[in-house]
Amino acid sequence: MHSFHYQNGTLHCEGVDLAALAAEHGTPLYVYSGGTILDHFRRLSGAMGAELDCLVCYATKANSNLAVLNLLAKEGAGFDIVSGGELFRVEKAGGDPGKCTFAGVGKTRAEIELGLKKGIYSFNAESEAEVAFISQVAGELGMVAPIALRVNPNVDAKTHKYISTGKSENKFGIDFSSIREAYARAAALPNVKIRGLQMHIGSQLTSVSPFVEAVEKVLPLVEELKSLYGIEFFSIGGGIGIVYQDSLASGGSDWWIAKDEKPLTIEEYAGRLVPLLKPLGLRIILEPGRFMVGNAGVLLTEVLYEKRGTAKTFKIVDAAMNDLIRPALYEGHHEIAPLKEPVAGKTEVVDIVGPVCESGDFFAQNREIPAIETGDRIALLSAGAYGFVMASNYNSRPLPAEILVSGETATVVRKRQTLDDLIAGEVVPG
Numbered sequence: 001m002h003s004f005h006y007q008n009g010t011l012h013c014e015g016v017d018l019a020a021l022a023a024e025h026g027t028p029l030y031v032y033s034g035g036t037i038l039d040h041f042r043r044l045s046g047a048m049g050a051e052l053d054c055l056v057c058y059a060t061k062a063n064s065n066l067a068v069l070n071l072l073a074k075e076g077a078g079f080d081i082v083s084g085g086e087l088f089r090v091e092k093a094g095g096d097p098g099k100c101t102f103a104g105v106g107k108t109r110a111e112i113e114l115g116l117k118k119g120i121y122s123f124n125a126e127s128e129a130e131v132a133f134i135s136q137v138a139g140e141l142g143m144v145a146p147i148a149l150r151v152n153p154n155v156d157a158k159t160h161k162y163i164s165t166g167k168s169e170n171k172f173g174i175d176f177s178s179i180r181e182a183y184a185r186a187a188a189l190p191n192v193k194i195r196g197l198q199m200h201i202g203s204q205l206t207s208v209s210p211f212v213e214a215v216e217k218v219l220p221l222v223e224e225l226k227s228l229y230g231i232e233f234f235s236i237g238g239g240i241g242i243v244y245q246d247s248l249a250s251g252g253s254d255w256w257i258a259k260d261e262k263p264l265t266i267e268e269y270a271g272r273l274v275p276l277l278k279p280l281g282l283r284i285i286l287e288p289g290r291f292m293v294g295n296a297g298v299l300l301t302e303v304l305y306e307k308r309g310t311a312k313t314f315k316i317v318d319a320a321m322n323d324l325i326r327p328a329l330y331e332g333h334h335e336i337a338p339l340k341e342p343v344a345g346k347t348e349v350v351d352i353v354g355p356v357c358e359s360g361d362f363f364a365q366n367r368e369i370p371a372i373e374t375g376d377r378i379a380l381l382s383a384g385a386y387g388f389v390m391a392s393n394y395n396s397r398p399l400p401a402e403i404l405v406s407g408e409t410a411t412v413v414r415k416r417q418t419l420d421d422l423i424a425g426e427v428v429p430g
């Protein structure tokens with residue numbers, strides 16, 4: 001479910017008119033629907049938690065605005081973090097470090113120390129060298145570190161190669177063939193306590209079968225680790241895909257959107273996985289990122305110019321790849337919805353491009369969309385995950401503002417950067 005729809009001729013997020021919001025705050029502008037995020041969290045934890053001891057650890061990296069984290073912290077969510085910076089954010093947002101799992105292949109000494117001092121739930125380690133180092137750092141602090149190992153089950157997630165993580169050729173996790181020895185060696189270390197097993201096979205999975213395949217492959221290992229080391233949890237990672245060719249919510253037109261993607265539903269995910277996981281009698285951890293926030297956010301932008309070439313028509317907008325890099329980075333798709341409700345039938349095939357000096361700076365190519373003119377504003381849909389968090393100052397463009405909507409209320413949850421922000425911390429010698 002999401003909450004973007006036309007009402008009285010303009011695109012709305014919940015009860016807030018996005019055209020008015022863009023006029024007031026300028027563009028480019030990120031807008032998130034709090035109601036959508038809560039709905040996703042509640043439906044997922046409800047479906048999985050009905051029969052399992054299930055902790056949803058939101059993958060902070062998908063969207064780490066304090067307001068988003070706070071919304072989830074108040075719901076009792078845990079957090080999957082990948083850096084000391086994310087742990088800092090989670091705490092500032094009111095999250096419980098005791099419900100944090102720490103992922104990532106390259107944890108530094110400073111990050112391990114921070115995690116230990118804050119009392120995180122588990123370090124999910126991705127190599128034997130890392131486990132040894134965690135034990136050493138914990139020993140120096142006179143502490144014992146709770147750990148899990150990340151197993152690479154060598155399963156094809158059938159997603160884009162840049163977001164596939166569960167094959168032997170990926171840098172993530174410990175090979176399935178050597179995981180048992182890795183646990184045996186970890187168990188012999190003085191300053192770690194084995195708490196669980198983790199895996200995460202990739203992102204934007206649109207079918208349940210790779211999840212089922214990975215869980216079925218790993219189940220005997222989980223049983224074994226439970227009896228050998230008394231593990232408490234099994235984390236099956238994140239990766240639940242969303243529909244990028246998404247329809248708008250009821251109450252308006254979206255006739256130009258193809259809608260031929262099939263969603264992976266929560267009912268199907270829980271329906272297939274709960275029966276496999278329940279007999280384990282362990283705590284099950286989920287680490288969804290994109291599923292929670294992807295369809296809950298849009299990026300608003302204004303058409304600055306039109307350029308009609310011999311081969312193409314370009315609509316040049318004021319957002320760019322520095323604001324939203326998914327199309328350039330992994331061919332990410334975003335639907336385009338004019339803020340003014342479009343008249344049925346009038347379309348044009350265009351490229352939507354930004355002002356940055358790179359040919360990869362585009363949001364849509366050869367896309368048939370409703371006719372739009374210079375000065376019109378549009379929304380790039382499904383921009384809530386891996387959007388703002390990947391934004392940069394490339395081309396010395398200030399970062400956009402972020403707004404969180406709840407019902408009729410819109411709050412600026414991050415101010416637009418100023419020109420002075422761009423040079424903060426820089427020094428000219430002499």
Ligand SMILES: *Cc1c(COP(=O)(O)O)cnc(C)c1O
Nearest residue numbers: 059103203238239287288289290
């Ligand atoms: C990125 C990541 C996730 C979240 O992935 P989504 O596809 O956004 O659900 C979960 N777990 C780990 C270890 C990750 O690196």
